Amino acid sequence: MKAEILATGDEIRSGTLVDSNSAHISEKLEENGVEVVRHTCVGDDLSMLTSTLREIGQRVNVCVVTGGLGPTTDDRSAEAAAKAAGLELVENEEALANVESFFKKFKRPMTESNRKQAFLPVGAKILFNPVGTAPGFAVSIKGCRFFFLPGVPYEMKRMLADHVIPDLLAIQGDAALHSRVKTITTFGLPESLAGEKSAGVEAAFPGVQLGLRANFPQIQVKLYGRDSDARRLEERLDEAGRWIVEKLGKHVVSQNGETMQAVIGQMLLTQSATLALAESCTGGLMANWLTHVAGSSGYFLFSGVTYSNRAKIDVLGVDPNTLEEHGAVHEETARQMAEGARKVAGATYGLSTSGIAGPDGGSEDKPVGTVCIGFAAPDRSYGRRLFFPFGKRLMNKKIFAMAALDILRKELMGIGEP
Amino acid sequence: MKAEILATGDEIRSGTLVDSNSAHISEKLEENGVEVVRHTCVGDDLSMLTSTLREIGQRVNVCVVTGGLGPTTDDRSAEAAAKAAGLELVENEEALANVESFFKKFKRPMTESNRKQAFLPVGAKILFNPVGTAPGFAVSIKGCRFFFLPGVPYEMKRMLADHVIPDLLAIQGDAALHSRVKTITTFGLPESLAGEKSAGVEAAFPGVQLGLRANFPQIQVKLYGRDSDARRLEERLDEAGRWIVEKLGKHVVSQNGETMQAVIGQMLLTQSATLALAESCTGGLMANWLTHVAGSSGYFLFSGVTYSNRAKIDVLGVDPNTLEEHGAVHEETARQMAEGARKVAGATYGLSTSGIAGPDGGSEDKPVGTVCIGFAAPDRSYGRRLFFPFGKRLMNKKIFAMAALDILRKELMGIGEP
Numbered sequence: 001m002k003a004e005i006l007a008t009g010d011e012i013r014s015g016t017l018v019d020s021n022s023a024h025i026s027e028k029l030e031e032n033g034v035e036v037v038r039h040t041c042v043g044d045d046l047s048m049l050t051s052t053l054r055e056i057g058q059r060v061n062v063c064v065v066t067g068g069l070g071p072t073t074d075d076r077s078a079e080a081a082a083k084a085a086g087l088e089l090v091e092n093e094e095a096l097a098n099v100e101s102f103f104k105k106f107k108r109p110m111t112e113s114n115r116k117q118a119f120l121p122v123g124a125k126i127l128f129n130p131v132g133t134a135p136g137f138a139v140s141i142k143g144c145r146f147f148f149l150p151g152v153p154y155e156m157k158r159m160l161a162d163h164v165i166p167d168l169l170a171i172q173g174d175a176a177l178h179s180r181v182k183t184i185t186t187f188g189l190p191e192s193l194a195g196e197k198s199a200g201v202e203a204a205f206p207g208v209q210l211g212l213r214a215n216f217p218q219i220q221v222k223l224y225g226r227d228s229d230a231r232r233l234e235e236r237l238d239e240a241g242r243w244i245v246e247k248l249g250k251h252v253v254s255q256n257g258e259t260m261q262a263v264i265g266q267m268l269l270t271q272s273a274t275l276a277l278a279e280s281c282t283g284g285l286m287a288n289w290l291t292h293v294a295g296s297s298g299y300f301l302f303s304g305v306t307y308s309n310r311a312k313i314d315v316l317g318v319d320p321n322t323l324e325e326h327g328a329v330h331e332e333t334a335r336q337m338a339e340g341a342r343k344v345a346g347a348t349y350g351l352s353t354s355g356i357a358g359p360d361g362g363s364e365d366k367p368v369g370t371v372c373i374g375f376a377a378p379d380r381s382y383g384r385r386l387f388f389p390f391g392k393r394l395m396n397k398k399i400f401a402m403a404a405l406d407i408l409r410k411e412l413m414g415i416g417e418p
Numbered sequence: 419m420k421a422e423i424l425a426t427g428d429e430i431r432s433g434t435l436v437d438s439n440s441a442h443i444s445e446k447l448e449e450n451g452v453e454v455v456r457h458t459c460v461g462d463d464l465s466m467l468t469s470t471l472r473e474i475g476q477r478v479n480v481c482v483v484t485g486g487l488g489p490t491t492d493d494r495s496a497e498a499a500a501k502a503a504g505l506e507l508v509e510n511e512e513a514l515a516n517v518e519s520f521f522k523k524f525k526r527p528m529t530e531s532n533r534k535q536a537f538l539p540v541g542a543k544i545l546f547n548p549v550g551t552a553p554g555f556a557v558s559i560k561g562c563r564f565f566f567l568p569g570v571p572y573e574m575k576r577m578l579a580d581h582v583i584p585d586l587l588a589i590q591g592d593a594a595l596h597s598r599v600k601t602i603t604t605f606g607l608p609e610s611l612a613g614e615k616s617a618g619v620e621a622a623f624p625g626v627q628l629g630l631r632a633n634f635p636q637i638q639v640k641l642y643g644r645d646s647d648a649r650r651l652e653e654r655l656d657e658a659g660r661w662i663v664e665k666l667g668k669h670v671v672s673q674n675g676e677t678m679q680a681v682i683g684q685m686l687l688t689q690s691a692t693l694a695l696a697e698s699c700t701g702g703l704m705a706n707w708l709t710h711v712a713g714s715s716g717y718f719l720f721s722g723v724t725y726s727n728r729a730k731i732d733v734l735g736v737d738p739n740t741l742e743e744h745g746a747v748h749e750e751t752a753r754q755m756a757e758g759a760r761k762v763a764g765a766t767y768g769l770s771t772s773g774i775a776g777p778d779g780g781s782e783d784k785p786v787g788t789v790c791i792g793f794a795a796p797d798r799s800y801g802r803r804l805f806f807p808f809g810k811r812l813m814n815k816k817i818f819a820m821a822a823l824d825i826l827r828k829e830l831m832g833i834g835e836p
Contacts, residue, residue, distance in 0.1 A: 007457075011629065012441070012457075013444065013454060013455070013456070013457070014444055014445065014448050014454065015440070015441040015442060015443065015444030015445030015446075015447075015448065015454070016441075016445065016629050016631060016640065017441065017631065018436065018437075018438045018441040019436075019437070019440075019441070019457075020436045022433070022437075022459070023430070023433040023434075023435065023436040023437070024433060025433065026431065026432055026433030027432065027433030027434065028433075029433075030432050030433065036431060036432060036433070037431070037460070037461070037466065038431070038458065038459065038460050038466075038470075039425075039430075039431070039437075039457075039458065039459035040456065040457065040458050040459075041440070041456065041457035041458075042455070042456050043455070048455065048456075052456075181432070181434060190526070191488065191489070191490075192488075192489040192490070192529050192531055192532055192551075193529065195488075195489065195490040195531065196529060196531060199490075199491070209428075210492075211428050211429060211434075211492060212488075212490060212492075213429050213434070213435065214570060216570075222429070222434065224428070224432070276729075277723075279702070279705075283702075283705050283706050283708070283709025283710075283714075283718075284697070284701075284702030284703065284704070284705030284706040284709065284721055284723060285702065285706045286702070287697075287701050287702030287705075287706075287723040288701050288702040288703045288705075288706045288815075290701070291701025291702065291723075291725065291815070292701075292811070292812060292815075294776070294777050294778065294811055295778070296701075296725070297725050297726075297779075300701075300725050301725055301726040301728070301729055302722070302723060302724055302725060302726060302729040302733065303702055303721075303722075303723035304720070304721075304722060304723075304733070305695075305702060305705040305709075305720060305721035305722075305723060306720055307709070307714070307715050307718050307719055307720060308715075308719040308720060308763065310719070310763065310764060311694075311719055311720040311762070311763050314762060314763075315720065315722070315733060315762060315763075344729070344732060344733060345726065345728065345729050345732075345733075346728060358712070359712050360712065360713070389523070389524035389525070389526075392572070393710070393712055394710060395572075397706075397709070397710075
């Protein structure tokens with residue numbers, strides 16, 4: 001079964017609003033065995049809407065449309081659907097009851113323009129909206145089943161789950177093809193190299209499709225599969241995943257698409273270890289990532305974001321002579337920062353960054369993109385210098401932070417390279 | 419001049435990735451007098467790509483395509499363009515030089531698969547990519563000018579600005595209708611209220627269109643205009659902007675769409691003042707935002723991300739009795755944290771957060787969404803308690819951080835409310 005998605009509205013067409021609905025709908029449809037072949041977005045123009053609906057109706061079996069169900073004059077989805085289907089637009093009692101029930105529930109006055117929301121193509125099937133004023137509807141155009149949903153994301157998501165997915169599963173019956181994606185998070189390989197190393201997976205596992213996604217500074221290796229038997233599909237993708245993990249080795253951060261901070265958090269918890277950071281150039285980004293994880297207070301104790309040298313000395317106990325002699329961006333300074341953070345917070349491990357994110361502050365010896373990373377464990381500590389060629393401040397902050405966390409990850413796995 | 423946007427890639431088609439490129443391109447094209455009538459997204463399937471390019475070529479004058487220029491086998495934009503245009507795919511010397519220059523600049527080995535990126539339709543115009551390996555290109559299909567750009571957002575944005583926009587302005591010549599957007603950043607008003615307060619602007623300034631965009635936790639008020647005279651347009655939008663600023667008062671963070679951290683940074687620099695933070699629940703997010711600004715080392719000295727009580731006591735000098743009596747989430751604790759950060763770093767101002775971001779850790783007295791914010795100046799300090807009803811950890815971190823920075827912003831403007 002092939003499907004298309006149509007997003008409507010001048011805000012999306014003109015770029016004022018990013019369309020996140022179509023991605024959500026695609027993902028859910030694909031998970032339930034429907035192949036999404038195309039997304040389209042057009043504005044609120046009636047003839048454009050009508051002709052687009054007709055086009056799509058000729059191409060595929062199913063289409064999910066979002067937007068244009070509101071009470072204002074630029075909401076024209078029902079009108080376009082009626083025109084495209086050659087049906088009359090009539091007031092639908094069930095839809096009117098839906099609109100009225102919403103206003104009753106929230107004790108708000110219903111306006112005359114809300115009444116417009118109950119005018120639908122004759123014979124359309126109402127899709128009840130429990131969380132908003134706009135009822136959805138389903139109608140066939142040129143033999144294609146169209147589902148019209150509101151553009152408000154949480155209303156759309158609720159109605160997709162309540163009405164559209166069950167209908168699509170019923171239509172497919174026993175022939176439903178399950179679809180799954182397995183995501184492997186990697187760090188430290190450029191996309192081209194990750195692609196070359198992974199390339200053989202499609203030949204080794206027929207039916208498995210490979211896709212790479214750069215989620216800077218990480219690369220996600222994705223394996224796509226489709227099968228009528230959900231369990232067989234999971235097993236095949238798991239097997240293919242293990243093949244990829246063997247090829248990419250220590251660069252694999254997670255076999256299940258988890259983030260670096262989630263993987264580190266689980267290892268710290270398992271090892272009953274705690275962590276303190278000292279951040280100069282990353283400016284709090286490592287701490288921010290780590291504390292995105294719920295429960296991170298169980299292992300994350302402290303980060304000293306020490307932009308000034310005074311704070312490096314006073315808070316972290318960095319030796320002023322080291323700063324004097326080598327400067328803030330140096331292996332030994334980074335080592336002392338990591339050691340200092342570990343001690344001041346009473347943590348098992350310390351991790352630090354000191355570098356030059358740019359755009360200014362670089363020198364011939366230490367160009368923009370240079371970072372020194374310090375690591376401290378109870379029994380040893382070291383500093384290491386790395387260079388990244390991206391040149392942009394926010395990219396540098398990200399890759400500095402990820403490179404430091406990757407050093408910690410490898411240490412926690414017992415594959416550190418001191 | 420009518421244009422369409424085509425996003426390519428299985429990740430977008432299948433919903434794994436939200437397409438934000440098309441919104442950006444639409445916005446820039448519309449700003450430069452080009453009407454965008456439709457967006458499309460298809461996957462990496464060669465025949466689908468080819469037929470979509472042909473379709474679009476028959477409908478409009480201009481199309482911007484993103485994605486599919488990478489080194490891997492699922493990158494097929496150049497091949498599809500050649501097929502759709504009926505041209506041969508040949509190795510392009512200029513493109514090869516672009517690819518090689520990238521690898522030379524960053525001293526990385528170029529792989530054989532990167533060579534594939536230089537195969538383009540014969541006669542295509544190269545669009546130089548200064549920030550990535552994939553050169554773009556322009557080619558005509560069915561009389562429509564197609565611009566092919568990489569899918570990586572910052573590469574795409576750079577090349578759109580460098581190559582596509584200048585070409586489109588040249589094609590339009592004197593007939594170009596300028597389009598501008600004025601963005602006013604606000605914080606602290608819900609979208610519906612910001613909308614109501616701004617609603618009169620279209621009547622007061624005919625030709626100016628109002629749009630609101632939620633960029634959580636900020637609301638951007640956007641004013642759109644179109645005119646053949648660029649200067650007259652700027653003046654009209656500036657006037658309308660001043661009208662909006664008067665209506666929204668202290669909730670206006672910037673009249674020019676600047677971020678909270680940029681506005682605060684400018685004020686600190688102007689006042690020769692410095693800042694230190696103490697962050698518990700925001701986990702480094704405030705420091706991360708502030709250090710996004712180049713030159714922030716001129717006023718930002720330190721953030722103590724003190725997740726553990728021990729770090730609050732040892733690093734910031736919070737009184738253990740206060741923690742014992744009131745707990746970490748309390749006005750007095752927040753006040754002492756701000757004061758402690760200010761003192762330890764020798765800063766003019768201190769700002770702190772301590773709250774419950776969730777999902778766990780809430781109580782009846784202090785539910786998830788509670789935050790205490792501390793502020794310290796040389797002559798006074800205070801703590802304040804706020805509550806936000808969003809319930810999600812990452813949203814809470816964002817709104818806690820933004821609310822704290824907004825208190826600092828108002829203090830720096832002399833309109834604080836202690």
